[in-house]
Amino acid sequence: MKLNFDFGNADCKWYNGIDYGYFRHAIAPLTDSQWSRVSGHASALPEGYIKVNGLAYAVGDAARRYQIKQRPTGARRYEETYYGVGLAMAMSQALDSKSGKVQLRATHAPQDFDYTRDLELSARGVWQIQSHRGEQIFNVTEVKTLDEPLGGFYHYVLNKDGRFTKSAGIEEQTVLVLDVGGHTVDVVAVDENYTIDVTSIASTRIGVLKLKEQFESELRYNNRGRFKSTGDIDPRRLETALMTGEFQFGKLNIDCSNEAREAKQMLVNDVVEIIQSAGGAAGYSAVLLTGGGAALIYDMLCEAIPYLDFIMAEKDRNRMRFANVFGAAKIFTLQELSRGKAKR
Amino acid sequence: MKRSKTYSFRLHPDDDYESDAMVVIETWNNVSINFRSAMTDAILHAAGRTPEMYKQDDTQLTPALMRKLFSEFKDEISDLLTSVGKIREYVDVEDSDGHAALDKVESRLLEALENRQAQKSNR
Numbered sequence: 001m002k003l004n005f006d007f008g009n010a011d012c013k014w015y016n017g018i019d020y021g022y023f024r025h026a027i028a029p030l031t032d033s034q035w036s037r038v039s040g041h042a043s044a045l046p047e048g049y050i051k052v053n054g055l056a057y058a059v060g061d062a063a064r065r066y067q068i069k070q071r072p073t074g075a076r077r078y079e080e081t082y083y084g085v086g087l088a089m090a091m092s093q094a095l096d097s098k099s100g101k102v103q104l105r106a107t108h109a110p111q112d113f114d115y116t117r118d119l120e121l122s123a124r125g126v127w128q129i130q131s132h133r134g135e136q137i138f139n140v141t142e143v144k145t146l147d148e149p150l151g152g153f154y155h156y157v158l159n160k161d162g163r164f165t166k167s168a169g170i171e172e173q174t175v176l177v178l179d180v181g182g183h184t185v186d187v188v189a190v191d192e193n194y195t196i197d198v199t200s201i202a203s204t205r206i207g208v209l210k211l212k213e214q215f216e217s218e219l220r221y222n223n224r225g226r227f228k229s230t231g232d233i234d235p236r237r238l239e240t241a242l243m244t245g246e247f248q249f250g251k252l253n254i255d256c257s258n259e260a261r262e263a264k265q266m267l268v269n270d271v272v273e274i275i276q277s278a279g280g281a282a283g284y285s286a287v288l289l290t291g292g293g294a295a296l297i298y299d300m301l302c303e304a305i306p307y308l309d310f311i312m313a314e315k316d317r318n319r320m321r322f323a324n325v326f327g328a329a330k331i332f333t334l335q336e337l338s339r340g341k342a343k344r
Numbered sequence: 345m346k347r348s349k350t351y352s353f354r355l356h357p358d359d360d361y362e363s364d365a366m367v368v369i370e371t372w373n374n375v376s377i378n379f380r381s382a383m384t385d386a387i388l389h390a391a392g393r394t395p396e397m398y399k400q401d402d403t404q405l406t407p408a409l410m411r412k413l414f415s416e417f418k419d420e421i422s423d424l425l426t427s428v429g430k431i432r433e434y435v436d437v438e439d440s441d442g443h444a445a446l447d448k449v450e451s452r453l454l455e456a457l458e459n460r461q462a463q464k465s466n467r
Contacts, residue, residue, distance in 0.1 A: 194453060
C-alpha cells in the first residue's frame with residue numbers, strides 16, 4: 001500500500017491514490033482515565049480518538065477539547081510519539097485494510113531537509129492502531145521524502161499516471177514555484193524547459209497560522225460583546241470566514257470582510273517581498289502557487305503584482321492544500337515507471 | 345528499444361465526474377455486471393442491434409461496428425476528447441526491459457528529484 005502524507009504545521013493531509021483527506025494539526029496525549037471516558041460507553045470509538053502502539057491520543061478537531069501545551073512546528077514534529085501519531089491517524093483514515101506493509105511518501109518544508117532522516121525514523125516500523133475504524137496494524141517499510149514546493153510543481157506538470165502533461169504550457173517560461181504553508185513559505189525556481197534549479201529551494205518562516213491568529217484576534221476585538229463568553233472558535237468556521245468575509249455566529253452573519261482583508265494583506269505583503277527578493281518580474285514570467293495558504297491569497301496577490309502571471313497548481317481552490325501530496329504521488333509513480341516497478 | 349505503444353482511456357479518481365463513473369462501474373462489478381460487456385452491449389445497441397441479433401454475432405463484428413460508430417459519431421467523440429476533456433489519451437512506450445521510456449521533460453523532472461535524493465544521502 002502506498003500513502004502520500006503531508007504533516008503540515010496547520011493541517012495534516014493524506015492521499016492514497018484514490019481518496020484524499022485531512023485533519024487539523026493538533027495532538028493531545030490522553031491519560032488512562034480520559035481514554036476510559038471516551039472509549040468506555042460507546043460501542044465504537046468516536047472519530048479523532050486513537051490509540052497508537054498502546055498510547056492514547058485525541059487528534060485533530062477532537063484534540064481541541066483538551067489542553068495542548070504547545071504545538072511543535074518544523075522539525076520538532078519528527079518524533080515517533082508525535083509525527084508517528086499523525087501518521088497513524090492518516091493511515092487509519094486512508095487505508096481500508098486491517099493490516100499490511102506501507103510505502104510512505106512524505107512531503108516536508110525545505111527548511112526541514114536536514115531532518116528528513118528524523119522524519120524517516122519517526123515513521124518507519126510497526127504501528128498498532130485502535131480508532132473509530134477498529135483495530136489495524138501497519139508496517140511502514142519504506143519512506144521517501146519530497147520538498148513541498150517540488151510536490152506542487154510536479155502536480156501541475158504531471159498527470160495521474162506520472163507522465164508529463166503537455167498542456168502545462170510553461171516550457172518557455174521561467175517560473176517561481178511558491179508554496180504557502182502554515183508555518184513557512186517555500187520557493188523553488190524552474191528555468192525554461194522545466195529545468196528545476198534544486199539549489200534555489202528555500203524556506204521563509206512566515207505562513208498562514210499567523211494570518212489566522214491575526215484574523216481571529218481582530219474578529220474577536222471588533223465583536224467583543226458577542227464573543228465575550230466564546231471559548232475556542234471552530235477553525236473551520238474561521239477558515240470559511242477568511243474566504244467569504246462572513247462569520248456565521250449562530251443565526252447571525254457577521255461581516256468580517258475588513259478583518260479578513262487586513263489579515264490576508266499582511267501575508268500578501270510578506271509573500272510579495274519573497275517574490276521580489278527572488279527576482280520578481282525581472283527574473284520570472286510566472287509564479288506557480290501551491291499549498292492551502294496560496295488559495296487564500298491568490299486574488300490579492302494577482303492585484304498586488306498585476307504584471308506577473310499567477311498560476312494555481314491545482315485548479316480547484318478547495319483542493320489546493322492537497323497539491324503537494326498529489327504531486328508526490330505523481331513523481332514517485334514516474335520514478336517507479338522509469339525503474340519498471342509501477343503497476344500498469 | 346521496443347517501442348510498443350498502448351493507447352488507453354483511463355478514468356481519474358481525483359476528477360469529480362470520473363470518480364462518480366468509477367463508483368458506478370464498481371457497483372456494477374459488485375453485482376457481477378462486467379463493465380466491458382455492458383459497454384459492448386451499449387455500442388451494439390447504438391448501432392441498432394437488439395440483444396437477440398447480436399447474441400449470435402461473433403466478436404469479429406465489433407471492430408467493424410466500432411469503425412462505423414466512430415465515423416457516425418466522430419464529431420461528438422472529438423468534442424469529448426478535446427473540449428470536454430473528460431477522456432484523456434496516453435501513450436506508453438516501453439524499452440526492452442519493460443521500463444517506461446521517459447521523454448526529455450520527464451527525465452529532467454526526475455533528475456531534480458534524484459539530485460535532491462542524492463544530496464540527502466550525501467549528508
